[in-house]
Amino acid sequence: MGCPPLVGEVTVDRGRFLAIGFVIMCFNSLYQYSWNALEPLLMAGFKASIVQVALGFALFSIFSSLFQPVGGHFADRDGPRKVGIVASVLSALGFLGTYASHSIYYFYVFWSMGSVGEGILYGIAANMAMKWFRDRMGGFATGIVSMGFGLGSAIANPFISMAPNYGVVTLAIGLTEVAVLPILLWFSEYPTKLTGQRPGQVILTSRFWLIYASFVGAVVPLAVVSSELPVVGKELPQWELVTLISVLPPLLSGGMRPFFGFIADRLGILRTTLLLNVLLTIGAVLLWVGQVAASTVLIGFAGGGSMITLYFNVAGEVFGTRFSTVNSGILYTGKALGGILGSLVFALIYTISATWAMLFNTTLALIGVLALLPVLPMTRSTIKVRAR
Secondary structure, eight states, X not given: OOOOOOTTSOOOOTHHHHHHHHHHHHHHHHHHTTHHHHHHHHHHHHTOOHHHHHHHHXXXXXXXXXXXXXXXXXXXXXXXXXXXXXXXXXXXXXHHXXXXXXXXXXXXXXXXXXXXXXXXXXXXXXXXXXXXXXXXXXXXXXXXXXXXXXXXXXXXXXXXXXXXXXXXXXXXXXXHHHHHHHHHHHTOOOOSSOOBOXXXXXXXXXXXXXXXXXXXXXHHHHHHHXXXXXXXXXXXXXXXXXXXXXXXXXXXXXXXXXXXXXXXHHHOHHHHHHHHHHHHHHHHHHHHTTOHHHHHHHHHHHSHHHHXXXXXXXXXXXXXXXXXXXXXXXXXXXXXXXXHIIIIIHHHXXXXXXXXXXXXXXXXHHHHHHTXXXXXXXXXXXXXHHHO
């Protein structure tokens, strides 16, 4: 991809950072979009219940989210190379440690360690695109990078579904990841001469908390489809369930990210994000009325991938890119809350009442829409002030 340097920057081919970020995201996707394929293997291997195994996804949501701003602090301060290499080793250890685990409690420990690395790597990969392409095509660039977050698992999931046990899968993924990612992270870097608000300033604004509340609400239907499809879709034919679990969510989500990034560069980041939230809410309603396939397609089309990276772009547009890795990392902690609500809490409510669980999912998705509405005029006024 022939990408000229920014004015005033040292001559560098910006396209290589998109390639590095894309590969990182391919491995990152295995923690989220391969969960539906891994979950039955983990349940059988550890002889554990759905709620016990769902705790693993909740731990992933917590640790990947909480440590992203920590890694973002070091990446913004020192550059992404050193912290990225450490994070890549941790991410691989999540799979290698799972392979060596003979108890679900050891799995919890190693999966949490790997989730720390995954969260840091996600922030680095997305922000390489945001920072290097801050002058133009920012939405499209982050879309290209984050496309890997869907396509990586779309490639891996059919093989995971055919695997005899979780050990074969986690060993292969872990060895590949530890061999590839540290080398790529050695070549990662951020541009200089960036501007933006510090995290201490950002978290004191009402705009940030409205964006945060919207983000949490929008994550919930994505988490439900990502982690609980074997439960809500148990009445479907096996072949259809496998297709919905293994291929459609990651393929649609990954493939749509550059498309929605392209749209966002023209329609506006905020308006495009609001549009996706409306589609996610419709998807939650379809799931409620039993249209599992249609809901999965719509949420995969609109959902996690495109929506999450667009929220990063929202933060970068509103608060600047100098500290965007840590600022977007703070925003990303909302994924932990949304992930818990959409996996563990949803699963617990579902064991009591499927109707109440669907109402819970739809209500949170609607909050994702409503909380973002007040940000639109606030952002427009901010842009006008900056333009003066």
